[in-house]
Amino acid sequence: MWRIVIIGIVLKLGVELAAESAACPICIGFPSRTDADVLLEGHCVMLGRPDPADPFKYAPGAVLKGAYDGSNIDLLVDSTTSRILQIHPQTHVLLVQSIPKGPWQSLGWLNGALEAVVQRVLAAGPSWNGPDAMKQRIEFFLTLVGHQDSRIRELAYLELGRAPYPMVRQLGRVVPREAIEPMLQERRYYEWRGLAILLLAQSDSEVDRQYIRESFQATERFAVVTHLAAWAAAAMEVNADSTLDQIEEKYFGQEDRTPEELNAIFSALSMHGSREDFVLRDRIVVCYERLLERLPELAPQVAADMHAWKRNELSDVLAQVLDQRQAAMDRAGIIQVQRYLRSVKLAVSTGRPHD
Amino acid sequence: MSKNFRLPQLLLSFLLISSAATAQDSVTTDAGTINAEKTKKYFRQHAYSPYAGRNFPDRPLWGEMHLHTSWSPDAVGGGTRLGPEAAYRFGRGEEVVSSSGQTVRLGRPLDWLAVADHSDVMGVMADVIAGNADLMQDPVLRRWNGMFNAGQDQAMAAVMEGIAAQSKGQVPKALTDPKLFKDIWQRYIAIADEFNDPGRFSTLIAYEWTSNYGGGNNLHRNVIYRDGADMAKQMLPLTTFQTENPEELWKWMERYEEKTGGNVLAIPHNGNLSNGTMFAVETFDGKPLTKEWAETRSKWERLYEVTQGKGTSEQHPALSPNDEFAKFEIWDKGNLNVVPKKPGMLDFEYAREALKHGLEIQRKLGANPFKFGLVGATDAHTGLSAAEENNFFGKFPSSEPSAERWEEDAFNFEGRVIKGWELGASGYTGVWASENSREAIWDALHRKETYATTGPRMTVRFFGGFDFTQEDAQSRQPAASGYTKGVPMGGDLYNAPSGKAPTFLVAALKDSLSGNLDRIQIIKGWLDKQGTAQERIYNVAWGDADQRKLDAKGNLPPVGNTVNVSKATWTNTIGDPELIAVWSDPDFDPKTSAFYYARVLEIPTPRWNVYDAVHYGITIGPEVPVSIQERAYTSPIWYTPEGN
Numbered sequence: 001m002w003r004i005v006i007i008g009i010v011l012k013l014g015v016e017l018a019a020e021s022a023a024c025p026i027c028i029g030f031p032s033r034t035d036a037d038v039l040l041e042g043h044c045v046m047l048g049r050p051d052p053a054d055p056f057k058y059a060p061g062a063v064l065k066g067a068y069d070g071s072n073i074d075l076l077v078d079s080t081t082s083r084i085l086q087i088h089p090q091t092h093v094l095l096v097q098s099i100p101k102g103p104w105q106s107l108g109w110l111n112g113a114l115e116a117v118v119q120r121v122l123a124a125g126p127s128w129n130g131p132d133a134m135k136q137r138i139e140f141f142l143t144l145v146g147h148q149d150s151r152i153r154e155l156a157y158l159e160l161g162r163a164p165y166p167m168v169r170q171l172g173r174v175v176p177r178e179a180i181e182p183m184l185q186e187r188r189y190y191e192w193r194g195l196a197i198l199l200l201a202q203s204d205s206e207v208d209r210q211y212i213r214e215s216f217q218a219t220e221r222f223a224v225v226t227h228l229a230a231w232a233a234a235a236m237e238v239n240a241d242s243t244l245d246q247i248e249e250k251y252f253g254q255e256d257r258t259p260e261e262l263n264a265i266f267s268a269l270s271m272h273g274s275r276e277d278f279v280l281r282d283r284i285v286v287c288y289e290r291l292l293e294r295l296p297e298l299a300p301q302v303a304a305d306m307h308a309w310k311r312n313e314l315s316d317v318l319a320q321v322l323d324q325r326q327a328a329m330d331r332a333g334i335i336q337v338q339r340y341l342r343s344v345k346l347a348v349s350t351g352r353p354h355d
Numbered sequence: 356m357s358k359n360f361r362l363p364q365l366l367l368s369f370l371l372i373s374s375a376a377t378a379q380d381s382v383t384t385d386a387g388t389i390n391a392e393k394t395k396k397y398f399r400q401h402a403y404s405p406y407a408g409r410n411f412p413d414r415p416l417w418g419e420m421h422l423h424t425s426w427s428p429d430a431v432g433g434g435t436r437l438g439p440e441a442a443y444r445f446g447r448g449e450e451v452v453s454s455s456g457q458t459v460r461l462g463r464p465l466d467w468l469a470v471a472d473h474s475d476v477m478g479v480m481a482d483v484i485a486g487n488a489d490l491m492q493d494p495v496l497r498r499w500n501g502m503f504n505a506g507q508d509q510a511m512a513a514v515m516e517g518i519a520a521q522s523k524g525q526v527p528k529a530l531t532d533p534k535l536f537k538d539i540w541q542r543y544i545a546i547a548d549e550f551n552d553p554g555r556f557s558t559l560i561a562y563e564w565t566s567n568y569g570g571g572n573n574l575h576r577n578v579i580y581r582d583g584a585d586m587a588k589q590m591l592p593l594t595t596f597q598t599e600n601p602e603e604l605w606k607w608m609e610r611y612e613e614k615t616g617g618n619v620l621a622i623p624h625n626g627n628l629s630n631g632t633m634f635a636v637e638t639f640d641g642k643p644l645t646k647e648w649a650e651t652r653s654k655w656e657r658l659y660e661v662t663q664g665k666g667t668s669e670q671h672p673a674l675s676p677n678d679e680f681a682k683f684e685i686w687d688k689g690n691l692n693v694v695p696k697k698p699g700m701l702d703f704e705y706a707r708e709a710l711k712h713g714l715e716i717q718r719k720l721g722a723n724p725f726k727f728g729l730v731g732a733t734d735a736h737t738g739l740s741a742a743e744e745n746n747f748f749g750k751f752p753s754s755e756p757s758a759e760r761w762e763e764d765a766f767n768f769e770g771r772v773i774k775g776w777e778l779g780a781s782g783y784t785g786v787w788a789s790e791n792s793r794e795a796i797w798d799a800l801h802r803k804e805t806y807a808t809t810g811p812r813m814t815v816r817f818f819g820g821f822d823f824t825q826e827d828a829q830s831r832q833p834a835a836s837g838y839t840k841g842v843p844m845g846g847d848l849y850n851a852p853s854g855k856a857p858t859f860l861v862a863a864l865k866d867s868l869s870g871n872l873d874r875i876q877i878i879k880g881w882l883d884k885q886g887t888a889q890e891r892i893y894n895v896a897w898g899d900a901d902q903r904k905l906d907a908k909g910n911l912p913p914v915g916n917t918v919n920v921s922k923a924t925w926t927n928t929i930g931d932p933e934l935i936a937v938w939s940d941p942d943f944d945p946k947t948s949a950f951y952y953a954r955v956l957e958i959p960t961p962r963w964n965v966y967d968a969v970h971y972g973i974t975i976g977p978e979v980p981v982s983i984q985e986r987a988y989t990s991p992i993w994y995t996p997e998g999n
Contacts, residue, residue, distance in 0.1 A: 028767040056673040056698060076698045079672075079685040080777060084978045106695065108772075187434070187753065188764060190511050215508065222502045224512045256494075 030191040040125040047092035146176040161195040172202025201234035232268035252290040300333035303340035315344040415785035418467035421732030426478040430736035432514035433751035437738030443550035454752040469561035474592040478539035493529040544584040553792040566599040571692030575624035581797035582617035625668040630690040631700030634709035649722035659727040662782040663734040670707040693771035711888030728803025728990030731782025742810040747780035747963040758971035781809040803845025806989040811869035816862040817844040819992035823858035845990040850997040856943035862935040870957040871930030873914040881949035895938040898931030916959040918982040923969040930958040952991040
């Protein structure tokens with residue numbers, strides 16, 4: 001359970017702006033799906049080159065996955081791709097059809113390195129199943145995160161962004177600095193920064209740690225929501241005690257904080273609180289209580305964490321929230337809180353741990 | 356004499372090209388037709404000076420009408436800090452410091468300029484940054500002010516918040532307050548007035564209406580005013596908060612003219628990013644076109660932006676596979692959000708195809724909605740109208756000169772990428788105006804006496820009539836002949852006299868700072884007997900004529916290429932500095948409608964990325980073109996037979 005929650009939180013760091021990304025002319029939108037998703041979920045994956053009879057249309061080539069159904073590939077061979085394919089006669093475009101007889105999608109032209117990665121993803125992907133699927137997938141892409149080809153590098157980065165936070169902490173020790181530097185420095189990768197901030201937080205460099213402290217303070221001072229969760233989580237990596245002090249003073253102590261800010265702070269607290277080795281969970285539980293005073297809408301998420309952590313302290317508070325706000329809560333949220341309350345009740349009555 | 360030393364003499368010759376003769380039977384001018392016989396009584400003898408009494412445009416005035424500054428929200432979000440004042444100063448030839456901190460100056464001043472910032476939240480972010488006292492009452496805007504002024508990460512966060520707020524419809528109310536918009540608009544047009552210096556540097560009031568209907572389909576229009584601030588201030592520009600329907604923009608234009616007595620025209624953005632919607636042959640709501648619709652569109656949209664930094668949209672090679680020069684600075688991946696383009700969309704995006712559709716629609720409805728002249732612009736969002744290959748300052752500050760800009764993503768929407776090198780250093784508009792004034796330039800735009808170039812300032816004349824002879828191309832005064840015996844670019848020919856085909860007088864003189872001329876082509880579109888539009892390209896004049904001959908199909912061998920990539924140089928040892936010809940349509944059918952426009956090609960010269968490579972000492976990928984055949988496109992001349 002905790003893993004699912006954390007994956008959701010980490011994804012949120014990246015995708016919180018994804019809905020707006022299509023309208024952003026000055027940065028690269030954070031995609032909700034990676035090319036690996038498209039390949040692995042696709043019905044047919046095929047190579048293509050311009051049709052000699054009509055150089056602005058694609059002719060089918062080697063099938064890499066599934067079977068070509070003979071449908072029309074209704075894609076224009078754009079001029080840039082056409083030029084690249086002329087310069088590199090052995091190069092192909094990667095075509096994907098998601099469903100039989102469905103429309104085709106181009107994933108762009110393939111250089112040798114990218115074609116090799118595609119082949120490897122298609123070969124290894126089907127085995128990414130079971131409880132270790134995430135670990136296997138992350139390990140696969142970890143080897144590519146410093147790749148010199150920008151498309152491979154970006155793909156690997158997006159895949160690593162799906163790792164649960166404990167794994168991100170481990171990755172921070174092995175991901176090369178040059179792989180995250182552009183994400184932190186370049187304006188066009190602004191939406192991608194969430195993971196880079198978390199990875200940077202594993203740095204031993206005092207310069208990096210000071211940068212994180214200052215960035216969190218600036219984010220707090222200007223009431224910025226974007227990447228607030230990541231900066232808060234990173235600041236807790238640098239110094240959990242003092243960061244929690246700041247959070248309590250600046251976020252819980254100031255009335256004008258927005259629900260979006262408090263949501264982001266909750267994400268950061270939840271990430272650290274869910275770590276098996278985190279020693280300040282008691283403080284986070286206290287923070288949660290203050291959070292519920294400010295933003296009772298967080299009751300289901302708080303209940304989920306408390307349930308996962310097998311902590312009883314907030315049962316009265318959450319029962320009160322449920323009592324007062326049930327009408328405003330959705331069914332899934334009500335069930336989440338009720339489940340926690342039942343679990344606490346059972347644990348108290350039987351003296352056994354939570355279910 | 357070596358070709359390299361022919362230029363001074365030819366330049367002198369060209370000055371004569373523009374001169375008038377007074378001994379013609381009549382002269383057609385801006386003011387009408389003057390009959391020589393009738394005017395004789397006023398003069399004892401005609402003047403010795405061939406220029407005395409000249410009353411037609413004698414030189415093209417260079418400028419553009421699609422430049423963004425920090426008053427456009429996407430520009431300021433991209434880091435642009437140059438406002439309209441800096442843009443005008445740069446345009447008139449002053450040195451400025453760009454948003455990336457680089458000094459920059461034009462090789463030659465422009466004659467005129469229209470800053471056309473987006474009307475949606477125009478200027479408000481610049482006001483937020485400046486700390487406008489009224490705006491600072493709003494806590495969100497006060498916060499954004501702090502973030503912008505904190506710089507870097509916080510400024511970017513403010514930009515992203517602004518974008519998110521706009522896309523969610525949650526823009527702080529203060530920013531959409533009509534009072535604020537009115538105040539900003541009045542300041543914006545006052546700046547244009549302040550920099551308007553007739554005779555030297557004219558400024559036209561303009562704004563861009565920015566419809567991205569359907570998720571990034573670019574239906575933008577630049578609205579250009581003939582008027583000064585006194586009239587322009589009487590109505591606020593249209594925004595896409597009000598409507599994304601271009602037909603509503605035409606209504607707005609009509610209301611403006613009725614209310615103020617002023618004049619405006621709209622110029623569609625180049626259509627290559629519209630995914631088949633810019634020249635759709637149905638209304639915005641998907642209904643069949645009507646004669647009234649066609650007349651309304653052609654009334655307000657008299658020009659088309661055929662080339663700019665985001666590609667050139669004269670014609671796509673898929674639509675004209677026999678046009679060896681159609682494959683030029685093509686952007687055909689998708690729309691503004693790079694939503695992939697499908698083959699059928701191309702038919703409704705490119706100038707030539709639209710001109711052809713216009714003939715077909717005219718035949719069916721009796722009116723041609725796509726009867727437009729051609730202009731070029733930069734669409735730069737840097738405040739810098741810099742369309743020179745060796746002085747290209749990109750689209751946004753991120754594409755201002757750097758060693759990396761060629762390979763960085765200019766646009767990237769979820770992996771659908773347009774690379775920096777795909778940006779073009781284009782373009783400008785040559786306007787044949789009778790004087791350098793706001794009104795005269797607008798009048799020339801309105802009568803389509805304009806031509807687009809991809810940056811160089813070659814001089815191009817194009818006249819159509821029925822009586823041009825080879826002597827007109829030898830007289831050294833073709834402009835006088837042109838205005839006397841025919842109509843200039845943008846004009847109309849009707850009802851061919853019996854037995855006569857249209858004749859065209861076309862002349863081009865190289866840009867003194869750019870390459871020689873390869874050739875002049877005349878491109879004809881017409882309706883066949885089934886009412887379907889056809890096209891054909893004729894080579895009518897070319898350089899190195901002693902060495903290059905037309906083959907049986909009218910094709911010409913390539914001019915060659917002298918570009919030295921390692922030095923970013925070329926030599927004018929191929930091509931010619933000037934070309935002139937009189938051409939008669941050999942395939943003319945007097946019963947069918949047609950259009951004709953001239954395309955003037957330079958010899959290959961280095962593309963902007965080659966100058967980057969030399970300046971920064973970098974190697975650029977093999978996929979990037981190293982040379983470019985710059986070109987000019989004149990507005991068409993239409994032929995309409997009797998009964999149409």
